[in-house]
Amino acid sequence: MNVIIDNFDLFFQGFLKTLGIGLICMVGSLILGTIIAAFRVSPVAPLRAVGTLYVNLIRNCPLTVVLFLIAFGLPTIGINQSYYFFGCSALIIYTASFVCEALRSGINAIPAGQAEAARAIGLGFTQNLRHVILPQAFRTAIPPTGSVIIAMFKNSAVLGVFGVSGDLLGNAIILTGSRGFDPVPVYLGIGFFFLMITIPAGLVLGYLERKAVILR
Template sequence: MQVLIANHGAYLSGIATTLWLCLYSGVLTLVVGTVIAGFRVSPLTPLRAFGTAWVTVFRNCPLVVVLFFMAFALPVLGLNASYFVFGTVGLALYTSAFVCEAIRSGINSVPAGQAEAARSIGLGFTQTLGLVILPQAVRSIIPPLGSVLIAMIKNSAIAGAFGVGGDLYMTGTRLSSAQGEAVVPVLIGVALGYLVITIPAGLLLGYVERKVAIAR
């Protein structure tokens, strides 16, 4: 407990950095996942093929491999950025495959008659998807989407291992190695830090889910 009290500032800073990492990754993964889900249900065969390939690659490729590619392969190809940027993008791309499947399942839960009615009044595919299908699909999307986002927060620890800097994972590593603090109390502090993030996030998602359920 003394370790936690003496280093509370470092833990708070680590929580803040992890929150920013998860916030940027969450926004990016929702945008990319929604676009790929649209590709997956598109009437155009090339878009469906691209969406299927995207999900197949990222869903079956370990996050560590994705982050290795972002951190070490992209600089060799001439794309340079901070490890924070690489970690954010890698985490978002990996999670986007799972977000896509959650959104696609919600889209498939909407009766086909809704899309047919939209087309009958002259709406195109993009308009039908954005104005008719997705607003109804939100009700069934939120529970699986919430689980994916919570998993993304926990996966941010893996991104931290690639030198993001200042996040909870690196805070624990620095305290236990560079400063020689006892490993067990340090790890307990790191675990508590992630709980500080994930528990409120889970409660917020549960509240949103209940509000949507009431609105049905």
């Protein structure tokens, strides 16, 4: 425990950096996942094909493969950014495929009569999706989407190994490597700070799920 107390500032800085990465990637993956889910249920065949291809390719690749493809593939086409940018981009792209499928399950759970009624009053596909389908789908898909987001916060640890400095796992590597501390208490501390992210996230998602049940 002395390791955690003596280096609490480093742990806390890593906690804030990891939390920031998670929040950025959560927003990005929700936006991108919603767009891909709209592609997946679109009446336009090419858009459905793009959505299906995206999900099947990204969801079945390991996160580390996506990270390396982004970090070493984008510079070859002239996009040169920091590892932080590449890491967050890869995590957003990867997580969005799971968010898409969670939302699609919510869309499929909506009775077909809802969409038919929207078309009957003259709403187009985009209007139907925005005003009728997605608001209901988001409420239905809260539990699976919440699980995806919590998994994303945990997956953000990979970015520390990948080269993103200052996050929890990156600081753990500093403490156990260059400073020579015992790995066991260091990683127990890392686990504790990850729980400080995931447990409140689970409680918030549980509250949202209960609210969604009331709204339905």
